[in-house]
Amino acid sequence: MNAHERTELAMHTLYQGLADLLGARAYLDGQVSLTFSTPLGRLELAHMAVSKSHQSVEKVLKGYLVFHGQSINPFRGHDPLTRVMNGEGGNASFLLKFRTTMRQSSGGIIHRLLSMEQMAPNPPPVQDLDQIELTDLPINTEYPFWDNAAGYLTSPAIHFKRADAFNAIRVTISLCEILAGEDDDDYTQGLRRFLETFPLD
Amino acid sequence: MSLVRIPIKDKMGSVEKLDELRVGLTQIPNIDGKRLRVHNQLTLQGHYYQITDFSIEVDQSVEKEVRDVVRKADFEFRGTPLLDLPGTREAVESMVKQHAKENRETQLKYAVWFRLEDPHAIHLLEIEEGAFDPGDGSLQGIAMAAGSTVPEARKIVIYLASPQEFRKALVVNPDHAAVQAVREHSEKAILVYPSESEENWRQLLAEFGIQDLRA
Numbered sequence: 001m002n003a004h005e006r007t008e009l010a011m012h013t014l015y016q017g018l019a020d021l022l023g024a025r026a027y028l029d030g031q032v033s034l035t036f037s038t039p040l041g042r043l044e045l046a047h048m049a050v051s052k053s054h055q056s057v058e059k060v061l062k063g064y065l066v067f068h069g070q071s072i073n074p075f076r077g078h079d080p081l082t083r084v085m086n087g088e089g090g091n092a093s094f095l096l097k098f099r100t101t102m103r104q105s106s107g108g109i110i111h112r113l114l115s116m117e118q119m120a121p122n123p124p125p126v127q128d129l130d131q132i133e134l135t136d137l138p139i140n141t142e143y144p145f146w147d148n149a150a151g152y153l154t155s156p157a158i159h160f161k162r163a164d165a166f167n168a169i170r171v172t173i174s175l176c177e178i179l180a181g182e183d184d185d186d187y188t189q190g191l192r193r194f195l196e197t198f199p200l201d
Numbered sequence: 202m203s204l205v206r207i208p209i210k211d212k213m214g215s216v217e218k219l220d221e222l223r224v225g226l227t228q229i230p231n232i233d234g235k236r237l238r239v240h241n242q243l244t245l246q247g248h249y250y251q252i253t254d255f256s257i258e259v260d261q262s263v264e265k266e267v268r269d270v271v272r273k274a275d276f277e278f279r280g281t282p283l284l285d286l287p288g289t290r291e292a293v294e295s296m297v298k299q300h301a302k303e304n305r306e307t308q309l310k311y312a313v314w315f316r317l318e319d320p321h322a323i324h325l326l327e328i329e330e331g332a333f334d335p336g337d338g339s340l341q342g343i344a345m346a347a348g349s350t351v352p353e354a355r356k357i358v359i360y361l362a363s364p365q366e367f368r369k370a371l372v373v374n375p376d377h378a379a380v381q382a383v384r385e386h387s388e389k390a391i392l393v394y395p396s397e398s399e400e401n402w403r404q405l406l407a408e409f410g411i412q413d414l415r416a
Contacts, residue, residue, distance in 0.1 A: 106336025
């Protein structure tokens with residue numbers, strides 16, 4: 001892949017990520033009226049907003065890293081921030097600066113983003129259903145999981161509520177604002193135009 | 202600070218009334234820099250003007266003052282404030298009670314309904330322990346379709362803030378409509394949660410170090 005193709009891939013990844021953020025807001029927009037009561041609890045769409053927010057974070061970050069020439073494969077994994085913060089990609093000056101920017105960002109956003117990355121669905125460590133312990137099922141936005149705090153099995157559509165969706169969307173927008181404040185290039189300009197076009201109230 | 206658009210009903214008005222409106226708007230304290238823009242079509246009919254397509258745009262922070270001037274000049278708004286419609290207040294209280302019950306990772310402490318003049322949207326500041334704090338006191342709101350939750354409302358705009366964010370907003374974002382509403386609570390806001398009462402307002406104001414202007 002040459003430099004031009006890499007830039008094109010990065011920008012497409014960014015715009016797909018921004019579309020995910022619009023999707024998150026759209027799901028929240030309909031949440032109030034679209035609910036369904038079941039014997040296990042009330043199904044809502046807040047988890048969709050959390051899920052789309054996470055996908056937005058993932059793509060915006062991957063695009064950013066690809067745009068800046070990093071050897072991150074955007075088609076692999078759902079946790080680019082966790083991987084980069086854990087040292088993946090080495091100690092190129094761009095990555096050192098990126099890690100510093102993320103660590104120094106206000107509001108504890110780094111912890112929120114890392115937590116969001118853990119929400120991606122991963123298969124349980126064992127394949128045989130009989131061997132799966134319900135307590136091993138980690139929190140995610142797509143499949144049933146064990147709620148450690150409550151001590152029971154639940155599902156994303158029942159567990160995630162309005163405030164979770166709001167938090168996820170605001171964390172995603174905060175990430176976009178942080179990256180948009182970096183160098184002035186096509187990537188940051190794309191982010192800025194989006195933030196200006198779709199401001200929060 | 203976001204702009205609000207205040208739509209005003211068509212009216213046959215005298216030159217004097219139009220001038221009264223103009224003078225009233227220019228006398229609003231600190232109106233310079235509040236991005237005031239008046240839009241209308243005027244058609245002269247004898248000694249009167251037929252005013253159509255009338256609206257005023259202005260910073261949200263002075264919306265109430267502008268509405269007061271418009272009322273004094275005998276103009277009427279297009280759309281009745283949701284607060285004045287039967288059942289709205291009860292519906293908002295019921296919705297907020299549901300919000301208070303439904304979260305595990307966040308805990309609702311206060312819900313304040315502000316921008317009470319809005320005929321289309323419910324604006325709710327919800328201060329919740331555990332809410333994300335972006336660190337800048339921006340108090341951003343996210344709109345949701347109202348559906349059947351609040352009759353007649355088109356949108357519900359929730360400004361979800363941690364206590365830390367609201368505390369910061371009081372300092373760095375004093376013109377935000379929610380901040381102003383809490384400071385001038387007797388006129389501009391309703392404390393929906395825990396409930397509207399002198400004691401609960403006093404508790405909120407004390408918790409955030411806000412001087413009670415009515416004391």
